[in-house]
Amino acid sequence: MKNLFLSFMAVLASVSSLYAQLPDDYRSEQIYLSPLQASVMPGDSIDVEGIVTSLAGDNIRPYSRYLYVELIGEADSALVRSKVACDSLGHFSLRVPTDPLDRKGIYWLRAYTSLMRNFNPASFALQPVALGTTLPTDDGIIDSNASLSLFPVGNVLSSGRPQNVVAYLSSGQGFPLGNKKLTLTDADGKVITDAITSPSGLATLSFLPAAGQTYTVTFSDKGVVKKQTLTAGDGTTPKVEGSITGNRIAFHLEGVPHGGRLMVYDRANGLSEAAISDATGSMTLPVAPETATLFLTDADGTVLASTSMAASTASAPLSFSVPSSIAAGSPLEISGLPNDSMSIVFTRILPADDLMSGHAESAIKYLSDFASPIPFPQRYFTSDARTRAEDLAAWMSTASFKRFSPGTVLHESPNQVYAYLPERFMEITGQVFRSRENPFRGGRIVAYNASTDCVYDTVIGPDGRFAIAVDNFPQGTEFFLQPINDKGQPSRSEVKIDDTTFPTAMIDRAHLPADSRYLAADVSIGKGSSLDPHLLADVVVKAVVKSEPKSTEQFYATRYKDREDIETKGYQSLRDIIRDMPFLRMERVNNGWVLATTRSAYSLSRGGTLIPVLIDGTLFEPDEYASMIDMPASEIESVEHLTPTQAIAYTSRSINGVLNIKTRNRGTSQPAPIKGTIVTPMGLDTDAVADVATIAPTRPGRYRVAVDVVDASGHIRSAEKWIDVK
Structure with missing residues (x-):
């Protein structure tokens, strides 16, 4: 019980620390999921490793010690839901079972902590997995299904000042088209500028638009022509642009309404407000941010326009060494990676055309807070430092901040924002009644773990509620709960265990290949829902309660x-x-x-x-x-x-x-x-993944070695290198 008391005091200290940052911090946690296989067959388990972080200020280690991992089907239904413990560094692993009768297709792993539930479920970790099907390979075909998308920085093309327009070019399969020329012309067909797409299919076109003029961006290759047009505005539409240099953020505003406000959010400094004295200005933050979002709002905090940006100086790419080739089925040797006990390292060998596998750097630092209509640069981790910086800046300018709305959190107290606190220990919660609508007052309640014989107790509150902290226990464990009155006598009172709620799943499948010619007839990727996940009601799972305990003669x-x-x-x-x-x-x-x-x-x-x-x-x-x-x-x-x-x-x-x-x-x-109640609360999935060497695929070909490192200093870096399997 002493250890439980110390754990309880520790969580109170961490919660107090978390609240001390409010109301301008709004910190959360992030999760990276790393399946060890790109594809599995129905009936096989999906082996998953991962890490939980909390990027806020100088912190990186998670507050939570537990997370929830779900396998989501094509109808956005949770087929499997597991509760998993992570260690003090945030590392965890588990084996997610699948059913032999599951339909072939693309499924999703979703993960979140209790603390993350305070914000938009769109910020939960998502990782697609292929079940019973192979990943599509790039056939190199450029046809009428190719796609060209344009994104003016700030979402509006302004006139009278230099503008950047981000272009994204992809094939009909969804693969980026790199090293392709894009041409920007005016209404008379005069070429103003051009650009070459990066390996990730991104390009930035810079020019000076004239008010009311229409401009066209054209891609032409092998008889395939794709065009998109943009028209410059007159400066009345609300718009905000910005850039980061060290701890200074420069901004330019258009269409500011009376009483308009300018806010900026980044993880290092929280939510700040800048004084608006002119259309152009700057603000200095205490800590230099890696990413930031500017919000132009009305007087009540309703967002009218926003823009997200990355610092102009990106961190150095992760450096490691692998052989240029490796024999099929043999262990992979990687050198240059940290091997200290405070660093977490993930290694995988991915197919050359795998567009679904994530990376810790992008998942934790970017995708947890930002959403874009285009995928994160798909060749980012095989590109050089300059290309990475350019692609990141381009992608961030197309992205929007998704975790929360300033107008919402500014009108809520810290207790309203943080309705869910981090789970630092397992507990059983509920309420005791002497009779219907008559809470049990005074006394204690004792919990007996039927599997370990460990005993736990706590006081019952004046409203009959209780929360018993218990040691970690696996799924299926039964507890016997016995209320005891203030005279020390067992009481035949009704014990109601709290139902468990889970956030509704809603998966955005926009970045998955959807052309039927690349999928087998019996393979489905599903369409999901078009509703806002933040507005959907939680899924309620009823508590499992038994009126009589089962026989324990064999055990004892x-x-x-x-x-x-x-x-x-x-x-x-x-x-x-x-x-x-x-x-x-x-x-x-x-x-x-x-x-x-x-x-x-x-x-x-x-x-x-x-x-x-x-x-x-x-x-x-x-x-x-x-x-x-x-x-x-x-x-x-x-x-x-x-x-x-x-x-x-x-x-x-x-x-x-x-x-x-x-x-x-x-x-x-x-x-x-018997006077007590037998309950089976949600326990832990204890089927962890064994720590084994990274083995080369058995099929020869071109592959990518993907490495993610979360080191002792809190740096999160990912990189890839090409390797030939012979």
Whole structure:
């Protein structure tokens, strides 16, 4: 119980620290999911590793010690839901089962913590997995299904000042088209500028638009022509542009309404407001941000326009070495990676055309807070530093901040924003009633873990509510809950366990390949829902409660000695029998004897390990044990160490069970009816992934070695290198 108290104080300290940052911090957690296989067959398990972080200020380690991982089907239904523990660094692993009858197609792993539920579910971790199908390969075909998209920085093309327009070019399969020329012309067909797409299909076109003029961006290759047009505005539409240089953010505003406000959010500094004295200005933040979002709002905080940006100086790419080629099926050797105990490293070998596998750097630093109509640069992690910086800046200018709306959080108190606190320990919560609508007041409630014999208790509040902190337990564990009144007597009161709620799933499948010519007839990727996930009601899972406990005779067989055992083993006295029973011992205390157990959460100094003794239904006190201990074995019919659940029927002093002795030719006591409640709360998925070497695929070909590192300093970096499997 001391450890539980310390854990409780630790979580209070962490929550106090979290609240101390409010109301301008709005920190959350982020999760990276790393499936070890790009594709599995129905009926196989999906082996997953991952990490939970909390990027805020100088912090990176998570507040939470538990997360939820779900397997989402094509109809946005959760087929599997697991609760998983992570270590102090945030690392976790699990095996997600699939059903042999599951339909082939693209499924999704979704993960979140309790703390993350305070914000838009769109910020939860998402990772697609292929079930029973192979990933599409790039056929290199450029046809009429190719796509060209344009995104003016700030979402509006302004006139009279230099503008940047981001273009994204992809094939009909969804693969980026790199090294392709894009041309921008005016209404008369005059070429103003051009650009070459990066390996990720991104290009930025810079020019000076004229008010009211229409401009066209054209892609032409092998007879395929794609065009998109843009018209410059007149400056009345609300718009905000910005850039980051160190800890200084420069901005330019258009269409500012009366009473308009300018806010900026970044993880390092929280939510700030800048004074608007002119259309162009700047603000200096205490800490240099990596990314930031500017919000132009009305007087009430309703967002009218926004823009997201990345710092102009990106961090150095992760450096490591792998051989240029490797034999099929052989272990991969990687050098140059950290090997200290405070760093987490993920390694995978991915197919050359795999567009679905994520990376820690993009998932944690960018995709957890930002959403874009185009995918994160798909060749980002195989590009050089300059291309990475240009692609990141281009993608960020197309993205919008998705985790929360300033107008919403500014009108809420910290307690309203953070309705869900981090889960630092397992607990059972509920309410006790003496009768319908009459809460149980005063007293305590005791929880017995039927699998481990550990005992936990807590006070019952004036409204009958309780929250019992318990040690980690696996899924399927049963607990016996017994209310005890302020006189120490078991009470036949109704115990209602809180139902568990989960956020509704809604998956955006926009970036998955959808052309039927690239998918088998029996493969589906699903369409999902078009509703706002933040507005959907939670899924409620009813608590599992049993009115009667199941038999535990088989589990406790080693704690029972009958007449046959006594005669077979030749016991001479009760002392001999107790010595041969597991987890029991006789101890001399103050010139007397006590019976104690070696399995208890309580200390002997507070009497927590002591076990009452019942002989033919009569309860013996410790000062009577001296005359009892040498009782001849010939007079004993049976000796049984009852479980706490069984013992509560005889005495309220049964937190560690009761030693029930029946003598020969005597009447036997009949236990009173059970007064408590058996519950099965949601436990942990303990089927972790074994730590094994990264093995090369058995099929020869061109692959990518993907590495993610979250190091001891809190840096999150990912990179890829090409490798040939022979």
